[in-house]
Each structure stands twice: as C-alpha cells, then as structure tokens.
Amino acid sequence: MSSLFKGVRPYGEDPVDIRVEGEVITEIGTGLEPGEARVYERDGLVALPGFVDLHTHLREPGREDAETIESGSAAAALGGYTAVFAMANTDPVADNDLVVEHVHRRGQAVGLVDVQPIGAVTVGLRGERLAELGAMARSSAGVRVFSDDGHCVADPLVMRRALEYTKGLGAVIAQHAEEPRLTAGAQAHEGANAARLGLAGWPAAAEEVILARDCLLAGQLGARLHACHVTTEGGADVLRWAKARGVEVSGEVTPHHLLLTDERLAGYDPVNKVNPPLREGSDVRALREALAEGVLDCVATDHAPHAVQDKDCEWSGARPGMLGLQTALSVVVETMVRTGLLDWRGVARVMSERPAEIGGLAGHGRPIAVGEPANLVLLDESAEWTVRASELASIAHNSPYDGMRLPGTVVTTVLRGAVTADEGKLA
Known part of the structure; x- marks a missing residue:
C-alpha cells in the first residue's frame, strides 16, 4: 500500500508532500512524483499526528x-x-x-x-x-x-x-x-x-x-x-x-x-x-x-x-x-x-x-517525520460546519453542540498508512 498526500502543511507550516508506504512515512518533500502511489490532493490542509x-x-x-x-x-x-x-x-x-x-x-x-x-x-x-x-x-x-x-x-x-x-x-x-x-x-x-x-x-x-x-x-x-x-x-x-x-x-x-x-x-x-x-x-x-x-x-x-x-x-x-x-x-x-x-x-x-x-501507547503521538508510523490527521482550519447530532456516527445523539456552527473540519484520517476516513465518510 502506497499513498502520496500532496501539499499538506505539517503543524501548519510550509506545504510538502508526504509519501506513505506500508505503515510508515517514507518520504517528505516538495514535488514528489507519485509513481504507483495513490495520490490524495490535499493542498493547504494542516497535517498533525x-x-x-x-x-x-x-x-x-x-x-x-x-x-x-x-x-x-x-x-x-x-x-x-x-x-x-x-x-x-x-x-x-x-x-x-x-x-x-x-x-x-x-x-x-x-x-x-x-x-x-x-x-x-x-x-x-x-x-x-x-x-x-x-x-x-x-x-x-x-x-x-x-x-x-x-x-x-x-x-x-x-x-x-x-x-x-x-x-x-x-x-x-x-x-x-x-x-x-x-x-x-x-x-x-x-x-x-x-x-x-x-x-x-x-x-x-x-x-x-x-x-x-x-x-x-x-x-x-x-x-x-x-x-x-x-x-x-x-x-x-x-x-x-x-x-x-x-x-x-x-x-x-x-x-x-x-x-x-x-x-x-x-x-x-x-x-x-x-x-x-x-x-x-x-x-x-x-x-x-x-x-x-x-x-x-x-x-x-x-x-x-x-x-x-x-x-x-x-x-x-x-x-x-x-x-x-x-x-x-x-x-x-x-x-x-x-x-x-x-x-x-x-x-x-x-x-x-x-x-x-x-x-503508554507506542506508535501514536509520534512526530511527522520519515521513518515514523503513518498515523495522521489532515484538517481544514478555515472550514466551518453545522453540527447535526442525528448525522453523527454514534448510535446516540446526545450532543450539546447540535445546531451549533463550529470551525475546523477533519478531512482525512490515516491509521498505520491506511485511510480510515476521508471527506466526512469512512473509507
């Protein structure tokens, strides 16, 4: 499994491309060629562990x-x-x-x-x-x-x-x-x-x-x-x-x-x-x-x-x-x-x-760096969304934020190199 996340901003800093192979980050740089990797165009998104x-x-x-x-x-x-x-x-x-x-x-x-x-x-x-x-x-x-x-x-x-x-x-x-x-x-x-x-x-x-x-x-x-x-x-x-x-x-x-x-x-x-x-x-x-x-x-x-x-x-x-x-x-x-x-x-x-x-959870909370586990979240800091409790993934709906407009959205979640959620849906 190989993925390339284009134009993301680790910790909100300068944009780079992040290549993931298997469960690990293998390359970080600009203008990386996709090769056989699946490409995710994520320009401007903040990347965090x-x-x-x-x-x-x-x-x-x-x-x-x-x-x-x-x-x-x-x-x-x-x-x-x-x-x-x-x-x-x-x-x-x-x-x-x-x-x-x-x-x-x-x-x-x-x-x-x-x-x-x-x-x-x-x-x-x-x-x-x-x-x-x-x-x-x-x-x-x-x-x-x-x-x-x-x-x-x-x-x-x-x-x-x-x-x-x-x-x-x-x-x-x-x-x-x-x-x-x-x-x-x-x-x-x-x-x-x-x-x-x-x-x-x-x-x-x-x-x-x-x-x-x-x-x-x-x-x-x-x-x-x-x-x-x-x-x-x-x-x-x-x-x-x-x-x-x-x-x-x-x-x-x-x-x-x-x-x-x-x-x-x-x-x-x-x-x-x-x-x-x-x-x-x-x-x-x-x-x-x-x-x-x-x-x-x-x-x-x-x-x-x-x-x-x-x-x-x-x-x-x-x-x-x-x-x-x-x-x-x-x-x-x-x-x-x-x-x-x-x-x-x-x-x-x-x-x-x-x-x-x-x-004491090994493999999580690690820096975004080559050789580290590819556990990542990509988020849009400028986006806003209105919370609808009935549309959340939980069986229950007891959210105090129902109807509230909040800033920042999660776009992509990556667990050990595998995309688990993308653009508001489970992958």
Whole structure:
C-alpha cells in the first residue's frame, strides 16, 4: 500500500508532500512524483499526528443500545482519532483480563482506530477491593491505565494501595475526582445558576479535595496519577502546585469544559447534564489558560453516549454525559487556536503526543517525520460546519453542540498508512 498526500502543511507550516508506504512515512518533500502511489490532493490542509483520546466510553459490552465499539470507532476516525482508550464502566465491568481482552479484540476486528482498554481499579467499580490489575496488565490487551471513572476511588487506603500496585506495573491510575459525601444529590455546579434553577449544588471543593489528597499520596509513593476531566480553577491550581513539587501527575480537560458554562442549564435540557458538571465562566477561562501553560496536559473527550430513554426525560432522572469524538477538534480550534492560546504544534501536543505518552501507547503521538508510523490527521482550519447530532456516527445523539456552527473540519484520517476516513465518510 502506497499513498502520496500532496501539499499538506505539517503543524501548519510550509506545504510538502508526504509519501506513505506500508505503515510508515517514507518520504517528505516538495514535488514528489507519485509513481504507483495513490495520490490524495490535499493542498493547504494542516497535517498533525493522529489524535489520541484518553477518555472514551464505548459502552460495549452491555449497553450496545447507546454505542458499540464499531460505532464509537467510526465516530473516532471521523473525528481525526487513530487511538482511543475505552473506559471500564461497561456491563460487565472491565475489571478482569477476560473483559479487557474482549474489548481489545473487538477494536482490532473493527480496525478503524486502535482501541486500548482501560481496566477498573476496583472490583465492580465499588471502591472496596482492588481488581485484577496485574492480570489485566499482563493480558494481551496490555492495560496501562486503570480507572473507576464514573465513580471516585474515595477510600484513601484503597487509593494508596492502587497507586503502590500500579507503580510496580509501570501503569497509571486515572482518578475521577469527586468526594461523594459532598455531591450526594447534586445536580449542577454549586453557584448562582443552580440556586436560581432550584438544583442541588455540586461544589468545586468536591473535586479539589480529592485531587489534593491523591497528589499527596502519589508524591509520597513516587507513583503516577492522572486527573480525569478537571473542571475548576482550583483543580488546575492543585495540579500546578503538585507539579511544582515534582509529583508525577498529569491532567486532562474535556472540550465541553473548555467551551460551555452552567448558563446552558437555564432550559433544564438534560443534554447539558454531565459529570462533573458544567462550571462558571471563570473556571472555563482558567482551564484554557492551564491547558496552554501545560498544567493540564491534554484534551480528552469523555465521549459518553446514552440511549434516548436515558436522556429524553426529566433533568433529575437523566444520565450525565455528552458526545465528543467528532466535535473535539472544532471545539479546540474555537477555544484554543482562534484565541491564540495554542498553535498547531500545541494542538498536536494536547490531542496526540501527551495522551499517547500518558497512556503508554507506542506508535501514536509520534512526530511527522520519515521513518515514523503513518498515523495522521489532515484538517481544514478555515472550514466551518453545522453540527447535526442525528448525522453523527454514534448510535446516540446526545450532543450539546447540535445546531451549533463550529470551525475546523477533519478531512482525512490515516491509521498505520491506511485511510480510515476521508471527506466526512469512512473509507
């Protein structure tokens, strides 16, 4: 298999041609002759390493009415992703080698993106007893990230033991930071909007106290910690403090927490209900600055599809979560590129390089250079599109961006030399 991508701009810089043979980039230059290669005329498109999502819910096994590995992989490829990390809160829970190997094999069979399973930290996500971390790490899936996402590992002794164990495995704990005693019954960010709407408040401190506790534990143990979906200015401050002390901690922010605020809750539309909740404008500004600074390491979608009956209901009964895979790039362009906070090398860092590094995913997040794996995304920075939730590849339609006009479109996605998506369609 040989392909030639003409006139692309690596990291938004000068246009070149990129030749791919097999799974590898073999030549970069100008005026390259096609030979027997299939030619893709992509003049002016920005070329970046394929995106990597550290936080995706694919729902399979157990909730195939909301998403499957196949439909989620399609959404990922169309969104410019070449690899996703699938969260463990499936049914059955991915807390043993059998389930993570099943997810891994299904991802390989679909073949649109590399699906890397995340293993649960505790059995059944109950926060009481460690899951089979060693067995999952040694399995054919090679699990290197463990998380009870959707639930916090609230017991400090259990969390300490998990950090100790994963340190020996060369793995990382990805913590959903939420002190459950502070969020019991909570429905929205604790603030003026929640008070006006009569919704029980979710305090920022519920996130921040767990982040502070776990940074202290990780620092004392010399273990690795990753903070899932950081949402508050104080949470970013905790990570800044911990990194300054040498703690090996990383953090992610979701696209929706970079763009949306709790003002969207005024109509009680459950599409805006998410865990952790949408915060205030001051938090959004602080998160953008922390991402640009490198305090927050990466953008992770927290792609959370839900079946119609779980969202099309009253606010209190709705499941939290939003789609994110096909809109992530556009939100990053809107919030970080057009504001001047990130250039295209910065986008590559937060959407490809750092998530691949944090997750220990070889072959992804690599530079665009001769001899490197051909995992690429080609995007049109000047294009705009109107999001139509019903037209997205996911089975579910719970996108908060439905009807919104966003900048930047993914044109072509390349996984190990094979085009997986091209001009808005699966290849």
